[in-house]
Amino acid sequence: MLSQSFESFAENLQLDNKEDMDTKFKSITKRLNKKYYESSSETDHAEMVGSIGRQTAIKTVSDLDMLFVLPQSVFDRFNSYESNGQSALLQEVKEEIKKRYPKTIVRGDGQVVVVTFTNFEIEICPAFLNSDDGSYTYPDSNQGGSWKRTDPLVEIGESKYMISETDSHFKYVCQMIRAWKNNIGFKMGGLLIDSLVHKFFQKNTKYFSATFDDYLNLFIDLFGYLKDLNEDQTYWRALGSRQPVYNKDKRFIKKAKTAYNKLKDFTSECEDLYDVLKELFGRSFPVPETIQKAEDVRYAMSYSPTEQFIEDLFPVDIRYSLKIDSEVSQDGFRTMLLRTLIRDKKPLMINKSLHFFIKKNEVEEKELDYKVYWKVKNRGEEAKKKGQLRGEIVKGGNKKIEHSRYKGEHYVECYIIHNGVCVARDHIKVPISTAPVYA
Structure with missing residues (x-):
């Protein structure tokens, strides 16, 4: 019985959008071949690498890593720049792809050119074959520019x-x-x-x-x-x-x-x-x-007909870090952080204001577009009697204010959505120890 569950789980994780990725991959390959090789090939000089190339990706994967091998003459041209020829190379590749997808977001990201399609992105790494060992040299535009080595085919x-x-x-x-x-x-x-x-x-x-x-x-x-x-x-x-x-x-x-x-x-x-x-x-x-x-x-005591789950609303592919916390405050008392209370095993009492906030958001640090969603889930007899089990996922901002009202082992989750995909999430327990306790 358990083995059948694991087998079914494995089957359910397999890629389901490979055909769409293949189409976009071939289109980009054809465009770059036209520019650098005067060819219309949809397959030459390009490799699918990353988790898709290694065949270990799952169906919620939101990125396809692509290696495109350029002629040595292109390396010589950009290597002769006085400063950051790597950035100039990425810019040239970016502009060429924009000719094929003029209405699509195409951006440079340090070592790759990122093309944003619906629910997934293709990261193109322009590279040069090293004839001595079969590895590749690729550009890194960070910190003034340098050349790095990679060996994804191995x-x-x-x-x-x-x-x-x-x-x-x-x-x-x-x-x-x-x-x-x-x-x-x-x-x-x-x-x-x-x-x-x-x-x-x-x-x-x-x-x-x-x-x-x-x-x-x-x-x-x-x-x-x-x-x-x-x-x-x-x-x-x-x-x-x-x-x-x-x-x-x-x-x-x-x-x-x-x-x-x-x-x-x-x-x-x-x-x-x-x-x-x-x-x-x-x-x-x-x-x-x-x-x-x-x-x-x-689970009857925690069931709420309005509860939502993020994987039912968006594909989930966690690629970035997110950290949330909450300031716990009440008039006349010192403000403390919720994670500190939990770490020190101190009780969270009723009548407290809970100011949840995003402490770290790597998506924002990378200056990517994103949306924030929150989920507040109550548990326990008191919340159930009051019809306050909640669990809806709602769009919000970087802060969310709640109050402790109902006794129970509650929790709050935060989700960062980029390009229609949940790319970061965090969870914090809200254990309210005396009745009545949390909304």
Whole structure:
């Protein structure tokens, strides 16, 4: 029964917009071939790289990474610039793509040209083949400009090898880690995910022959591996290429520890296991009908017919960091932050003003267009009796004011929407300890 749920989950995660991406990819390739090679080819000199190239992307993926190989003469031309020829190269590629998509947003972003379509973006990296080792040189316009090296085809080759050697289970596990990341809401790049899952398989070779029957133990071991990684480590080595892969905030290590502690004592016979798997991987994790009925009874006290879920409103592909907090205040009392109260295990009482605010928004830092949505979810007997379970997702700004009124384990979530996709999210508990407590 559990193995069937994991198998169905894997099937449900597969890409569903690849055809549209293929069409746009070919169109951009044709345009750049016309400019740099006087050719009308839709395939020459271009490669799909990133998670789509490695075959580990999931259906909510909002970006396609594309490598376009330019002639050596183009490198010589821009390398001769006195300063930041890299920026000039990206600008030239950008302007050429604008000829094909004049009404589409096309922008430079440090190392790539980004073309924004509905619900996904294509990031084009202009590159030059290094004849000595088959790697590529690409432009980095940051900090005055420099040339960097990348080797994505080796990463793709290693990923495809692992997929073949594990009867596709390497791919499924990488995809499920993406689903976990999107559901919990933290930034973790696809190359880092694939590289760490690759390291896990190499250290635990018994899972090369895994089946869906082994997935509970596999994920307990995988989360155990991730939680024990060194938080002081600045980068990890990519599968295949061994290039450094950075992750600055390291939140995934703490999140893996939480996931491990939730899963470690379960066996496949425990009905409550499905509650935890849905909590980790999202509401779409398949639950057998008999167990779903029991869950419906358990959650009757928190059910609200007006509750909404972000994955029903927008595709979710967490690519940026978001952090929210709340100032807790009351006349005559010192203002404190909600996360500090929770950390210090102090009670959140009634009659408090809660001023939720965005503490960090990486989407704003990158100067991208975005919209903010909030969700307030109440739980418990008092909120239910008053018809105040709430749970609607509403558009808002960078701040939101609430008040503590109903006793219960409530929570607030914030979502950042860019180009029709939820690209950042954060969650904060609002545990109100004395009656009545929170609206």
